[in-house]
Amino acid sequence: MGKPNVGMLVSQLREEEKLLLRAFASHGIDPVRLTDRKLQLELTDLTWLQEMELDVVLDRCLAHGRAGIVLQALDVAGVRSVNTRRAAVIADDKVECSLILGARGIPTLRTFMAFTVESALEALEQVGYPAVMKPVAGSWGRLLGKVNSPGAARALLEHKRQLGSYHHSMFYIQEYIEKPGRDLRIFIVGDDIVAGSYRSAEHWVTNVARGAVSAPCPITPEIAEISMRAAKAIEVEIAGVDLVETPDGLKVIEVNGGAEFKGLMSTTEYDIAQHIVDYVVNSCSDSQSSSLNGTYSASKQSMANGE
Structure with a gap:
């Protein structure tokens, strides 16, 4: 199999997306950039999308509503996306996320x-x-x-x-949990926990986007177990799992599908962007490619037949 034809759905090229592009370049891949604000999606004929012959699209779109629509079009056209549309929709819906975590017996708020x-x-x-x-x-x-x-x-x-x-x-x-001034963000790629951080702030909202400070968080067996269970339940391949420490043990706050890793980069020497890209590229293995091409061909044939 040659180099996969990769797309990247973006809103803008932030530091993280530039690192991802650099990591793709290490594989000799220059992803097709699908910029959300420039897209014009012809919904009744996806030939234009199929003709791009994309093997996989990495979702880095900031606008979750836009991402859901584009991922749906990719799904109908038989193009694999990471994360999948289903996973992205579940992760973005706090109600469905809570329902699934509760139904699976995963400790949550x-x-x-x-x-x-x-x-x-x-x-x-x-x-x-x-x-x-x-x-x-x-x-x-x-x-x-x-x-x-x-x-x-x-x-x-x-x-x-x-x-x-x-x-x-x-x-x-x-x-509301009276936490010790911090919560945990655990970053998962496939079956690997890539990094973990404590996010601390004087304010009760400990979010890096709101000024929280990140520090390294050792991955204990308890952290690994609950984080992987949560990610698998929500069906996300690339995820940021937010945890909180309680008197009863760790609980899941939420699972983020479009997880950012800027804050994590200051807590680890691990190349998070490279790990994401390696995962996306390796997902286009010969066996998976055959399966995907079959889906693509069947989808294309179904459209041609008006099914």
Whole structure:
């Protein structure tokens, strides 16, 4: 098998994407860049996509909604993506993520969904104060709210309801953990844990995008076990698993499909970008390529037949 034809779905070339391009270059590969803001997707005829003859596309798109649509088109056209559309959609949906983690018996935070102010207040009473409210989709620690009392909760809920958006009328409510000023980000590629970091901040939101500081986190058997179980449950191949230390042991906060690794780079000498690229390239092995080409050909033939 020759060099695979690789695509990379991007929003912009940040430091991480430049490192990935450099790693692809070490394989003699110059990925086709699919820039989300420039794409014009003809949905009723995907011949243009099939004619690109892509073997695999690495998703690095910042806009998860856009990514979901592009990954869906790739899926229909028979083009493999990392992560898959299914994995990306599950990871981006906090509700589905919580449901799957709970159903698989993976330790996670107690979480409720409610659709009215009154039912949300009842759910908050069950969770106990303080509690955390989050949007059902989102990243970088944005739009998180910590409520310390029923009065504060009602004010926040009424404010969200007045915004009028469908998403602001769905209340995702989670227990608050008094953590030791830090949480854990574990980065997984395939079956390997590539790196781990403690993310510390004075604020209760310990997200690097919000100013948290990263430090090396030794990977213990407990960390490895819960992180891999979570990633496999959500079906992500490249993942950032966020954990929190509790009196009852580690619990999963969430599983990120479009995980960033900038903060992790300061905590390890391991070449994360190279590991990602090696995984993507190696996924195009002879056996997998044959399977993918069969899917591609069948998909192309089905479209030609109007199926």
